[in-house]
Amino acid sequence: MTINYRCKKCRSLLFTENEIQPHEPNSNEVSFGYRRRGGGGDCNSVFLKDKLVWMGPCDQNNGKIECPKCHYEVGTYTWSGNQCSCGKWISPAFQIATSKIDKEKPFTFPQHN
Ligand SMILES: [Zn+2]
Ligand SMILES: [Zn+2]
Incomplete structure (x- = not known):
């Protein structure tokens, strides 16, 4: 069973789990100068292991990651690294905002809309 992640706008399959x-949320560092409730922020992004073909050349230090089908901006890449909302530093960062994608759980029924 593999969890699929799709574009929130057009439902194209972007990547799988x-x-x-994966990264351990960094609970020791205060991210961006403020504390989140319960200590250690929630991750509001996922980071990919490597750049994917549909992202294009990614030949700048940083730039947008867009859905290859509808060009909805789902995230950003930064070769020099970027910080997750939990405070963890990831480098290079292929950072996808979880609010801009749909996580397709293996046990949910397909939805028609
Ligand atoms: Zn799309
Ligand atoms: Zn995180």
Whole structure:
């Protein structure tokens, strides 16, 4: 069972959980100068292990990651690294905002809309 991640706008399959680089939320550092409730912020992004073909050349230090179908901006890449909302530093960062994608859980029924 693999969890698929789709564009929130057009539902194109963007990547699966196998492409995600898991990280431990960094609970020791205060991210962006403020504390989140309960200590250690929630991750509001996922980071991919590597750039994917549909992202294009990614030949700048940083730039947008757009859905290849509808060009909805789902995230950003930064070769020099970027910080997750939990405070963890990831480098290079292929950062996808979880608010801009749909996580397709294996046990949910397909939805028609
Ligand atoms: Zn799309
Ligand atoms: Zn995180």
